[in-house]
Amino acid sequence: MTSPVITRFPPSPTGYLHIGGARTALFNWLYARSKGGKMLLRIEDTDRKRSTEDAIEKIFAGLEWLGLSWDGEPVFQSLNAQRHREVAHGLLDAGLAYRCYTSQEELAQMRAKARAQGRAVRYDGRWRDRDPLEAPAGIAPVIRLKSRLKGETVIEDRVQGRVVFANSELDDLVLLRGDGAPTYMLSVVVDDHDMGVTHVIRGDDHLTNAARQCQIYEALGWDRPEFAHIPLIHGPDGAKLSKRHGALGVEAYRDMGYLPEAMRNYLARLGWSHGDREFFTVEQMVAAFDFKAVGRSPARFDITKLTHINGHYIREMDDAELVERFIAFLPHMNASAMTTGRGKDSVRRQLLQAMPGLKLRADTLAALVESARFLFAERPLSLDKKADRLLDETARTLLGELIATLEAVSSWNVETLEVTIRHFAEKHGLKLGSIAQPLRAALTGSTVSPGIFDVMAVLGCEETMGRLRDRTG
RNA sequence: GGGCCCUUCGUCUAUCGGUUAGGACGUCAGAUUUUCAAUCUGGAAAGACGGGUUCGAUUCCCGUAGGGCCCA
Numbered sequence: 001m002t003s004p005v006i007t008r009f010p011p012s013p014t015g016y017l018h019i020g021g022a023r024t025a026l027f028n029w030l031y032a033r034s035k036g037g038k039m040l041l042r043i044e045d046t047d048r049k050r051s052t053e054d055a056i057e058k059i060f061a062g063l064e065w066l067g068l069s070w071d072g073e074p075v076f077q078s079l080n081a082q083r084h085r086e087v088a089h090g091l092l093d094a095g096l097a098y099r100c101y102t103s104q105e106e107l108a109q110m111r112a113k114a115r116a117q118g119r120a121v122r123y124d125g126r127w128r129d130r131d132p133l134e135a136p137a138g139i140a141p142v143i144r145l146k147s148r149l150k151g152e153t154v155i156e157d158r159v160q161g162r163v164v165f166a167n168s169e170l171d172d173l174v175l176l177r178g179d180g181a182p183t184y185m186l187s188v189v190v191d192d193h194d195m196g197v198t199h200v201i202r203g204d205d206h207l208t209n210a211a212r213q214c215q216i217y218e219a220l221g222w223d224r225p226e227f228a229h230i231p232l233i234h235g236p237d238g239a240k241l242s243k244r245h246g247a248l249g250v251e252a253y254r255d256m257g258y259l260p261e262a263m264r265n266y267l268a269r270l271g272w273s274h275g276d277r278e279f280f281t282v283e284q285m286v287a288a289f290d291f292k293a294v295g296r297s298p299a300r301f302d303i304t305k306l307t308h309i310n311g312h313y314i315r316e317m318d319d320a321e322l323v324e325r326f327i328a329f330l331p332h333m334n335a336s337a338m339t340t341g342r343g344k345d346s347v348r349r350q351l352l353q354a355m356p357g358l359k360l361r362a363d364t365l366a367a368l369v370e371s372a373r374f375l376f377a378e379r380p381l382s383l384d385k386k387a388d389r390l391l392d393e394t395a396r397t398l399l400g401e402l403i404a405t406l407e408a409v410s411s412w413n414v415e416t417l418e419v420t421i422r423h424f425a426e427k428h429g430l431k432l433g434s435i436a437q438p439l440r441a442a443l444t445g446s447t448v449s450p451g452i453f454d455v456m457a458v459l460g461c462e463e464t465m466g467r468l469r470d471r472t473g
Numbered sequence: 474g475g476g477c478c479c480u481u482c483g484u485c486u487a488u489c490g491g492u493u494a495g496g497a498c499g500u501c502a503g504a505u506u507u508u509c510a511a512u513c514u515g516g517a518a519a520g521a522c523g524g525g526u527u528c529g530a531u532u533c534c535c536g537u538a539g540g541g542c543c544c545a
Contacts, residue, residue, distance in 0.1 A: 107545090108545090111545060114474080114475085114545095115474055115475090115545090116474090117474095122475090122544070122545095160477095160478070163477070163478080164477090165476075165477075166476080169475075169476050169477090169544095170476090171544090203542090204477095204478065204479090204541090204542065205541090205542050205543070206542090206543085207477065207478065207542070207543075208476075208477060208478095208542070208543040208544070209543070211476095211477085211543095212543095212544095229478090231478085231479075231541090232541075232542075234540090234541080236484085238540065238541085239540090239541085240541080240542090266485095269485065269486080269497090270485070271485085271486095272486095273485085273486055273487070275487065275496085276486085276487065276495075276496040276497075277496090277497095278485095278486095278496080278497050278498090295479095295485095295486080296478070296479060297478090297479045297480065297540095297541095298478095298479070298540085298541065298542095299484090299485065299486090300484060300485080301484095302484050302485065302498070302499090304484080304498065304499060305484070305485065305497080305498045305499080306498095307498095308497090308498055308499085309497095309498085311510095311511090315511075359511095360509095360510060360511050360512095361509060361510045361511075362510090363510095371509095421507090425507095431507085432506095432507050433506090433507050433508075434507090435507080436507030436508070437507070437508065439507085440507075440508065446508090446509095447508060447509080448508055448509045448510085449508070449509075450508095450509090450510090451507075451508090452507055452508080453507085
C-alpha cells in the first residue's frame with residue numbers, strides 16, 4: 001500500500017501570484033489530483049517586514065481564479081518558528097549541530113580567500129570542533145548543521161533525473177540565526193515533514209537547496225520527500241521573468257480579459273507536453289499529467305500564444321456562459337456604465353443574440369466588450385474616422401433610399417434582411433459591399449463589426465431605422 | 474569564482490539510434506467574403522559547434538560555446 005500523495009504550494013506573501021508561481025501551483029495541483037492526493041498551501045511569511053495581508057489575499061484570489069483549490073487550511077510558516085527552533089536545538093543536543101561564533105568580518109575574509117584560490121565560497125567549519133569555552137563574549141552565535149564532509153548527496157529527481165553533489169561542496173549551513181530566527185532551509189524541511197508532504201514540486205532554482213535540505217533530513221533521521229524540480233519560465237528575451245515581461249500577477253491577466261481555462265492550458269503546456277495535443281480540459285490534463293513528460297529546459301513566456309489559446313476558448317465557450325463572463329468582466333475594465341439605462345434581462349438577451357458574431361472576432365474578454373459597445377451606444381452614434389469618411393453624400397443618399405425599402409420589411413430577421421438588401425443592391429447595380437459598408441458605418445460607427453445582417457437583427461428594427469435616419473435626415 | 478541544470482524552426486514542443494525531423498503559435502501566399510475575424514489549403518522556417526561510440530546519430534559519451542539557477 002502506498003501512502004497518499006501530498007504536495008504543497010508555498011508562496012511568500014510579498015507580492016502577487018505571478019506567472020511562474022501559478023505554474024508551480026498548477027503542477028502541484030495536477031500531480032496531486034492525478035494521484036488522488038492533496039495539495040496543501042503554506043504561506044511562507046517568515047519575512048514579517050515584507051509580508052502583507054493584501055498579498056495573501058491576492059494569492060488566494062489568484063489560485064481561486066485559476067481553479068487551483070487547496071486542501072485544508074493554509075499553514076502560516078511564521079507560526080511554526082518555535083517548533084523550528086526546537087528542532088534545531090534537538091540537533092544541537094544530539095551533537096549534530098554546533099554553535100558558531102564567526103563574525104561577519106571573518107566570513108567576508110573567508111569569502112575573499114576562497115575566491116582568490118578559485119574554490120567554492122563557503123564556510124570553513126572553524127567552530128565545528130572548537131571548544132565552546134573559547135567562545136568570544138558579546139557575540140550571539142548561529143547554529144550550524146554539522147554536515148557530512150565526505151561522500152555525495154544524491155537526489156533522484158523526478159524531473160531532473162539523478163543529480164549528484166559532492167558533500168565537500170556543501171558547507172555547514174546555518175539552521176538558526178544569531179537572533180534565534182530559523183533559516184529558510186530549516187523551516188522548509190521541518191514544515192514539509194510536519195505537513196506530511198510526500199512530493200516537493202517546485203522551480204529548479206531550488207535544486208541546489210534540495211541537496212542542502214537533504215542533509216537536514218538525514219541529520220534528523222527523517223525520510224525525504226520525492227523531489228521534482230521543474231524548469232523556470234523565462235521572459236521573451238530568455239532572461240529571468242521580470243516585471244518588464246510577464247511577471248505580472250495573474251489578476252493582471254484576468255483584467256486583460258484572459259480566461260482562467262486558457263491560462264491554465266497555456267501554463268500546463270509550458271514545459272510539459274502530451275504528444276501533439278495542444279488543448280486540454282482540466283480532466284484531460286489531470287489524466288495525462290506525468291513528470292516523465294516534463295522537460296528540463298526553461299520555457300519563454302509568449303503572450304501571443306496565450307492570446308491565441310484564449311481566443312480558442314472564447315470561441316468554443318457556450319454563448320450563455322460567455323454572456324455571464326462578459327457581464328462579470330465589465331467592472332474589471334471600468335465599463336459597467338456601458339449597459340446602464342437598460343434592463344438586465346434585455347442586456348442579456350441582446351448579448352446572447354449577438355454573441356455568435358462577436359466571439360468570433362475577439363480573443364480576449366476586453367476585446368469582446370469593446371466589440372459590443374456599438375450595441376448599447378446612445379444615438380446619434382459617434383463615428384470613427386474611417387466610418388465618417390465612408391458616409392459621404394452618395395452613401396447617405398443610398399441609405400436614404402434603403403430606409404424606404406426597409407420600412408416595407410415584414411419580418412425583421414437575418415434571412416429576410418439579407419434577401420431584401422441583396423435585392424436592393426442588385427437593383428442599383430451595386431456590389432453588396434458598397435451598401436454594406438455605409439450601413440455598417442451608420443449602425444456601428446465603425447468599419448469593423450460582425451456580419452451586417454446580424455448587426456441589424458440584434459439592434460432590432462426600431463434602433464436600426466433610428467440610426468439610419470440619424471445619417472440621412 | 475565554484476557547483477548544478479539546460480541547448481530541435483523566431484517561440485512552445487514531438488522524436489524511447491534508422492523519420493521527406495512531426496504538430497502548435499507567429500509569419501508569408503492563396504481560397505472564402507459585406508468589413509474584420511474565424512475557417513480551409515499551401516509555403517518558408519530547426520537538431521549551437523567540435524570530437525568520439527556505432528553499419529547508422531537530433532537521439533549515447535566527451536569537450537567547447539552560449540544561457541540559466543544556487544552560493545556571496
